[in-house]
Amino acid sequence: MDYQYYDEESDYIDVDDGDEDVEDDPSDFTYDDSLREEDYYGGGYEEDGIQLPDGYLEILRSCAQPSLLQVIQYVAPMLVVCLGCRLLCSLHAGRRKIQPGEAASAGSISIPLHLIHLASGLMILYVTLSHRLALILLLSVVGYVLLQLARLGRRGAVILAFVTIGSQFIYELLIWRQRSDWSQLRGIQMVVNMKLISLGFDLTATGTAKSKTIRVPNPLVYLGYIFSPATSCLGPWISFASYLDSLVPRNSWLVTLRRLLPNLVLCLVALVVSNCIAPFLGELFAFSSHFLGMYFEAMSVRSSHYFVSFIAQALLVASDQGTENESQWLGPLVTQPWRIEWPRSISSLVRSWNIPMHEWLKRYVYGPWKKEDGSKGRTILAVLCTYLVSSLLHGMDLRIYLVLISLAIFGEGEVLLRRHISSVLDACLSANRCRGRDRCRYANCPKKRNWLCFRSCLIRLANLGFTALTIFHLAYLGVVLLGESLESSDDHESFLAHWQRAGYLSHYIGVGTFVLYLFIS
Incomplete structure (x- = not known):
């Protein structure tokens, strides 16, 4: 959803x-509905008042435990890949003596950094999407072809934006009968489209009246940006400049650990609220107050967004990917x-x-x-x-x-x-x-x-x-x-x-x- x-x-x-x-709206993030446990709240209510169901603490526990185990299995591989990507980038940068922020001007010696990001991002997407990864790859290749419109200047970037957004509707219409598959792909493709559009406008903004040709990044650099592991699956959007500046890790591993743990804890709290506590409170107050019923049901929506956002923040921290807005304790803010x-x-x-x-x-x-x-x-x-x-x-x-x-x-x-x-x-x-x-x-x-x-x-x-x-x-x-x-x-x-x-x-x-x-x- x-x-x-x-x-x-x-x-x-x-x-x-x-x-x-x-x-x-969505990073765009997608939330796997399989993480939700909807059927824990039966019985125990009277229409003329509020009555807690028998053993409701046990019900909440039976909801929280499987949800937490499932999300740990879901998040752990992505964190491992992001940490591995950061380690490999650090080793290559140290060997080639590339300083943080210098990867954009390092020329051919920075190509392995883009290759590491590309391989790591594809690994995460393959674990998440399996064979459906081929569709995202196809759309990304088509996007690179469309990116050549940026050579036409600002007007070309506008055309690129219209074609990119319009194509997303075409994809959805073609897969309309399989929307259970597309619901997950749509969020990933949304972030890809945002990266593609922003890259097109950034390229035209840097061009001058005297420069008739705009330097479109080579395919490997482009794909490294599109499939950067920290943002390939759940988002969020990051600018091309931020991606280049973060190819070489800046922060120490101690800072990363200090920022990673709070994001993981908040992620788990948001999951329990979304799957267990908010639906329970929504049903509890549904008969006594329509506003409170709406509020707690909507809290389930908000908490699921917080859950995905904190996962995304944790992945950004793990790969040491910087953004324009950062917190001292949580790192990049989503x-x-x-x-x-x-x-x-x-x-x-x-x-x-x-x-x-x-x-x-x-x-x-x-x-x-x-x-x-x-x-x-x-x-x-x-x-x-x-x-x-x-x-x-x-x-x-x-x-x-x-x-x-x-x-x-x-x-x-x-x-x-x-x-x-x-x-x-x-x-x-x-x-x-x-x-x-x-x-x-x-x-x-x-x-x-x-x-x-x-x-x-x-x-x-x-x-x-x-x-x-x-x-x-x-x-x-x-x-x-x-x-x-x-x-x-x-x-x-x-x-x-x-x-x-x-x-x-x-x-x-x-x-x-x-x-x-x-x-x-």
Whole structure:
């Protein structure tokens, strides 16, 4: 299932966050539904109240134990390959005296580094996909042929992007009757497409008016980038420059171990929450509170995304692959759950959902659309185009389209309203996080005043209200992505049932935010 990305983007929502420390549909990551244990929660409920099932702790234990064993068997081979890749690269770099960051200019002596990455990535994909690896290889070769369009300049890169995204729909249509196979391939191909598109635009950006030919990387370098072991299976997207800079490991093995262990622990915690705790709580509260039922069911979606993201972070750390956004304790950041579970705004939530994809969309979609004209109309158009591209990258899933369109509307309305209120009241109520006492531009900022100040209390209360509203949107939209289809059946009701029982309240609030902004502005 590709439900990990119902949020993935948006600095494009909040255009004032250029200095924000970010970390943001899917890496695209794919989550193997075989890891889920769905049938542990039977009996023990009464429609007129909440009653814990008998032996529920034993039920949770029987759910957690097989899930943990299965994921260890799944992750261990990938970690071993990534560590082995790093060791071989270190040995070759030491023998050839290649310093970190110098591999791009090392010429032919760096070719073994690309070959090591290519072989390691193919090994991981073969263990994961078996014979289906041939399809990914074929599509990657076709991508290299299309990359020659970059020689035409910026226009060629745009054509490359359209053809690449369009081809993903063709692949899915051709394999429509075998979607159980394609669901896993789609996430891998999504990351390949993002790498291919970013490489095309980066190549044209480095070309000058005097240079009529653009240096497209040779096939081995290209395939080494596409199939880099840290990102070949689960993502996330990394830039070509980051790949080249990380060919030679930078950090010591002690730093790697210090960063690897927390990611593995968080990965296992997220798995238990996703497979066992969240579904249990969702059923427990389903009859007493519809909102709590939606919230905990949506938590299963969010936790599965955290699970995949922490695996991806662990693989990045194991191979010492650097990215633009890194944490001292966790290394390269793919997601920030603490900013998702307790968000300041919708825009800050989606920026933290998938950090690399956020950066990709901001750099190659939102930025080019917005920089041509700074008008408000152009900015809104850039936001819509960003969400549209994000939706198309996720393939043919109407649920994701509906969720992303809703996020675009809700988020943009909230940003405009809070920015206007902040300007009128000169108060720190904007959608972006406060930049601190010395950097906040608003006079009425709680960090500039005493905690017991009446104005500070009001501002905190208002921001708390926006946080609560965002959590409601998070549960309302996230629960949609639990189901396998849009249609109802004998066993599974349509996702619209959740929205109908909620009275489509989240959509009314989202549209009402826009109307309120237009009214007061």
